[in-house]
Amino acid sequence: MTIEAIQNINLDSLLDTSISVAAAFVLGAIIGYERQYRQRTAGLRTNVLVAVGAAIFVDMANRLAGHDGAVRVVAYVVSGIGFLGAGVIMREEGNVRGLNTAATLWGSAAIGACAGADLLPEATVGCLFVLAANTLLRPVVDRINRQPIDTPAVEVTNTVYVIAPRERQKEAMRLLDEALEDSNHPTRDLVVHAFGTDDVEIEAVLMATSVDGEKLDHVVARLAASSAVSQAFWSPSTTE
Numbered sequence: 001m002t003i004e005a006i007q008n009i010n011l012d013s014l015l016d017t018s019i020s021v022a023a024a025f026v027l028g029a030i031i032g033y034e035r036q037y038r039q040r041t042a043g044l045r046t047n048v049l050v051a052v053g054a055a056i057f058v059d060m061a062n063r064l065a066g067h068d069g070a071v072r073v074v075a076y077v078v079s080g081i082g083f084l085g086a087g088v089i090m091r092e093e094g095n096v097r098g099l100n101t102a103a104t105l106w107g108s109a110a111i112g113a114c115a116g117a118d119l120l121p122e123a124t125v126g127c128l129f130v131l132a133a134n135t136l137l138r139p140v141v142d143r144i145n146r147q148p149i150d151t152p153a154v155e156v157t158n159t160v161y162v163i164a165p166r167e168r169q170k171e172a173m174r175l176l177d178e179a180l181e182d183s184n185h186p187t188r189d190l191v192v193h194a195f196g197t198d199d200v201e202i203e204a205v206l207m208a209t210s211v212d213g214e215k216l217d218h219v220v221a222r223l224a225a226s227s228a229v230s231q232a233f234w235s236p237s238t239t240e
Contacts, residue, residue: 014121017059021129024055036144044141048133049103056110056126074113081109156236158211162202163231169200171228179219
């Protein structure tokens with residue numbers, strides 16, 4: 001196995017792999033920067049890791065075009081790693097966590113597949129780029145995230161939340177509708193779901209992406225003063 005791995009070292013192929021992965025790194029970074037700038041869940045590092053992982057898989061498949069069995073195994077790895085990646089992605093209080101970990105697992109699977117196919121230099125190159133995505137890009141991500149959240153490039157969704165007793169749901173919805181209409185805040189979506197055993201939570205997603213915080217504070221204070229409403233508050237978010 002070691003002798004075969006040494007025999008598979010091809011400087012021309014290694015250069016080709018380096019160029020391919022470097023191109024994937026740069027292009028993935030361009031896509032990821034735009035996503036990170038808009039504060040999306042899958043940001044700079046996630047996109048770079050996915051691009052680099054895909055490049056490693058495809059480059060390795062090109063090297064193994066004559067080995068049908070190995071190519072089939074690679075295909076199983078590509079599909080199987082998706083289930084493993086999904087296992088580390090968690091949704092917690094409206095936030096998605098674990099995407100970078102899942103993307104890193106995908107890149108690691110590509111590197112492992114290269115090593116298993118005796119493409120050791122290619123696996124080394126892929127490893128260096130995945131490490132670069134998770135380390136060298138971290139200061140860039142931190143700098144982007146320090147930008148004010150009210151930048152015009154960020155797509156903000158504003159939602160008013162009302163919690164009311166289940167038997168007074170209709171009354172609470174009417175009060176919410178009147179309060180938002182009086183304050184000139186039209187809604188584009190209204191969702192009602194259970195909140196505990198006796199209450200419901202009404203979510204009114206506003207049409208406007210830019211709102212006057214003081215006006216909305218007055219709206220929720222007006223709603224909270226009603227006996228039909230247990231709680232009322234509003235919150236901006238940047239989720240898609």
